[in-house]
Amino acid sequence: EQTVRKFIEGVVNNLIGSDGSQFSLESYFAGKVLLLTGSTGLLGKVLTEKILRDLSCVSRVYVLIRPKPLTDGTTMSAKDRLYLEVLTSGAFDKLREIKLEAFDELVSDKIVAVAGDLSQDLFGMEEAMYIKLQEEVNIIINCAAMVTFDGALDTALELNTLGPKRVIDFARNENNPIVVHVSTCYVNGTQIGVIPENALDACKDMKSQSKDAYDVDIEINLIKLKIQEIVSESKSFYRRVIFQLNRHLGKDTSKNSKESNDVPMIERLRREWVEKRLVTEGMRWAKARGWNDTYTFTKAMGEQIVSRYGNDLPIAIVRPAIIESSLKTPEPGWLDGFRMLDPIIVAYGRGALPDFPGDSQSVLDIVPVDLVANSLLAISPKVGTTSTYRVFQMASGTDNPILLGDFAELVQDYFRRETLTGRAGFSKILPDMTFPSRRQFLRRIRYRFLLPIHIFETLFSIITVFNWARKFNLKLKSRRTALERLKHYVEIYGPYSEVRCQYQTSNLRSILNGLTIDEKQKFDFDVKNIDWKHYVQDVYIPGIKRFLLGVNAPVPNKINTYSDVLHTIDGQVTNEPDDSPQIRRRVNFSQAHRDDGELDYWVKNNITKRLGRKLFRCVFGIGFRHFTGYECRGYENLPTNRPFIIVANHNSHADTAAILVALGGRADDLNPLAATDYWFRNRAWGWFFHTVLGTVPFDRQGHGIESLGLALGLIRRNHSLLYFPEGGRSANGEIRPFKSGIGMLAMEAKVPVIPTYIDGTFQVLPKGRSLIKRHPVRVQFGPPIDVDSILIDFDKSSPNDISRRIAMEIQRSVEALI
Structure with a gap:
């Protein structure tokens, strides 16, 4: 009875404050210790910046960062990665500008880098450090994931599926921390219609939906056996002979390899072969079970693991849809590396993508990254207070949908007025999207473009003694590489342009309705407020140009104090001075x-x-x-x-x-x-x-x-x-x-x-x-x-x-x- 009373008192104190004051997010987070995984990713950076900006009342934020082995044989420490990959990124430019000298003090006081790896037991830490964190941490936000859609199966399994299990093991301690686990809406596979906010059944896949044909633990063991089989095959006598032949034929992988140069070539060839096999096997296994790719398949199994082993813990599963550039913070349009839609937008803006397959009537479910970060923080106080709040879908398709066809029209309309390079007078007349089927589009790429290029490459390789022939052959190779990349994008991202479902968001809407007016402004995650024309044309595409290509999008009503600069074909320009606090430049010199x-x-x-x-x-x-x-x-x-x-x-x-x-x-x-x-x-x-x-x-x-x-x-x-x-x-x-x-x-x-x-x-x-x-x-x-x-x-x-x-x-x- 006393235990129950203490638990209820704790919940009440979390909701209204121990002194009876009105509940607020700031009062909930005051003095709390957080553990954040995935801080080097897009969402992790925005989340870290948001905490420093608006929730500096926290006691401490431990960021779990894996030390990175470098190609020279040394290792970049977690602390160095925090500085080089997180705090020096553009996400913190505005905050650094606001705080000035106080920024470094704020960071050193609140952010602590902890060396650890979610793909290892005990996070790869010493047991003493692991126990110390367990004793201190009140809130765990797990953003870590391998987000490559066609990543290697072994890495995806360890991080996306078994990583959440290790987070659950960590949370099972006397401190009873709450866990916010970030998943994705697309764990629901190829379902159609309205998708409710329900936990995935650990005994069902997306293909058969039969309890007799699937169990997540059995599936994990089968995948592990397959991985071992592939690794064993790579060490067989037959494979060693093949690798030796490749070495004598001059196949050198060292140029693009991320391995240390000390690794022998035979070993590099073996590892390269294993990785390719694991990529292929991951995609095959995912499709056989009813998911589009390795990423969504392993994330779905991660959810099933959370549901099975964390059912008695205060855990929330948050499923964002397609995360893209920020709407407002850290600044409008901020992005950190190409994501799902960005390479397609760039290819279309350059005139290299005449069309893209898909269903013009399908919902393109985009959510800005800052809205996702805000939702994670707003959800945290509610975790564990009621059993109904277990799964939260962060999507726009139900409350404020935009169709793929409408999105394409907004993109085309933008490029009628603006160029990707920002260079005046060089706009192209871009074709209308007709949205053919994937099969039609891939057939067109394969036979209309790739086949003739292969033929010409073969012909011109015979006469490469002539300088003009070598130059032409290089152009053909460049064009073929671009087409093969486009083919890859279609195969990977094509299924997401044919989605015929809407993700229910009633749980998240309930959280939003419980916030005060001030909190709704400061921690806004209401997708109904998104004006899609404004977002696409004034925020998203200018953000791609500015933060990914280095092009300074024009700022309305602002006088440019520097002379016009030379624009390049690739559109990678700048007109900011060297001492600007925000360096957004990358040039095709x-x-x-x-x-x-x-x-x-x-x-x-x-x-x-x-x-x-x-x-x-x-x-x-x-x-x-x-x-x-x-x-x-x-x-x-x-x-x-x-x-x-x-x-x-x-x-x-x-x-x-x-x-x-x-x-x-x-x-x-x-x-x-x-x-x-x-x-x-x-x-x-x-x-x-x-x-x-x-x-x-x-x-x-x-x-x-x-x-x-x-x-x-x-x-x-x-x-x-x-x-x-x-x-x-x-x-x-x-x-x-x-x-x-x-x-x-x-x-x-x-x-x-x-x-x-x-x-x-x-x-x-x-x-x-x-x-x-x-x-x-x-x-x-x-x-x-x-x-x-x-x-x-x-x-x-x-x-x-x-x-x-x-x-x-x-x-x-x-x-x-x-």
Whole structure:
């Protein structure tokens, strides 16, 4: 009786407060400790930002993050991933702008990264840490999932199906935490009509609906046996012979492999074969059981596991529909990487997608990510208070439906007025969507496009001795790759354009009705408020352009304070300054600098330049070695047969001279990027410094795109570069944050980046002083950085986030040389 009374008192206190005050979300979360999984994903980032923004009253948020093995054999810690992949993403730009210096303090006070893996028992932790979390955590929000629709079956099973079971095991403790488990509406498979908010039966699949033909635990064991069978086959004598033959035939997987380069090629080939088999087997198994793909199949089994083993715990299952860009927060249109609809929108806007299969009368069930995050927080206080609140479907198809045909018309109408690139005067007349069947569309792709390309590729491969034939063959290969990608999108996403059902949302509506007016505004998740024309044309597509392609969508009634920038074919442009708090840029630099005549001027090495630079190095070499003292280390790290980019800290005007002296004769083919507004203030000044130093202009006042395009052009003429990514000289000798321009350049240049630390020049000639002081100078060249390995590690991030991370990785390498 006493236990029951305490339980009831706890529930009442949660609802109305222990002092009898009116219940609010803020009062419920005050002092609570949360455990959040999936924080590196789209929903996890928005949820973390929302908690910091509006629920900073929480005591602490533990974010479970798996340490990431990198291709160089090292491991990125959970703390580093929190910083590099979560807190530095664009989701936190607005909050950082609002909080200013208080942002870092808020994060350090509220957010704690915990190394763990949902695919391992005890989350892969030490038992002591696991028990500590159990004793502290009050609320668990499980957003972790492998969201690749056709992912490998073993990974999907461990994370999407067995991961929820491990969360249940964690929650079964004396602290009795509530659990909010994020699933998906599409666990309901191919059903039609109204889908109620009911838990899935652990004894039924979506195909037979018979209790005799399916049981989730038996199914899991059968899948595990199949995975073991595939792995065993990969180690058989027959397979080893095939892998050996592939190796001798020159099939190298190292370029695109995420494995460490230390892994032998035979092992890489084996793992690649296993992954492909598991992908195929996952899709086959899912369709045989009545689901569209591996993702929805394994998520459905995860729900069935929750229903079977967590029925006595305070658990809520939240099923969002198609999660897309935010409506309002962290800012309108924010996205983090391509999702389900985004690549289709981009392909159509570029004119590469003439049509798409589907049913124009089917409901396209889209929900903005910020509404989903708000619903998770609003649901939490109600979990466990009543048995009726177990499943919540977060969908728009019932309360505010938009048909696929209507969505397509809004997209087409947008591209009649705007281009994907934002470039005026280059709009295309895009065709109307006719929505053929998937079979018709795939047949058209296969026979009208792919077959002729295969034939021409075969013919032109015979005459590749001619340069024009090789170029044409490359174009054919590029076109074939694009078509095969489109075919893949149709096969994976096609079923979601033929959905003939509506997801009931009455449970979620009840939660919404229980909020105060202020909470409905702050934690809005009412899909009835979505104006689809406004969302698609003013929020969603501009968000794709801005956050995924790097194009700055025009802001109404705002004067552009910077000059127009050069737009590229791929539409990846920017007009934001380097010091903007929101860096949204990714440029196709190969198109950004086309004037070969101007490029010839910068690379031409006439006798005046040769004599001027040699004299400069001689004079400064004598000064460094005999007046200040000079030391150069790590010269052997400089590549000898290809261009490179030296990236260094910047303390003084003497930095450039210190680098040029270190390079000696190789400095003739090195061009320092120098500020246009200072070093090229007039023609005579610019000519002099280009002649004696090799400087080329870099406009730090808003035209960085053209400057980076020029830099890439120099690299392609086999010239190396010297780049100071801090944007100016340090005022106190300390390294300031590197700006993302170096990340963009390194991403496109695909040449080694040489991290370099310059020590002593701040004492020799600091900013604001013109007289040189005697102090030893040291130049330290570090090992080259392979940017491709960073791109592989962050292959699912948006380009602007990748450029930031590359810049931060380079800065860490420079700081390691101190």
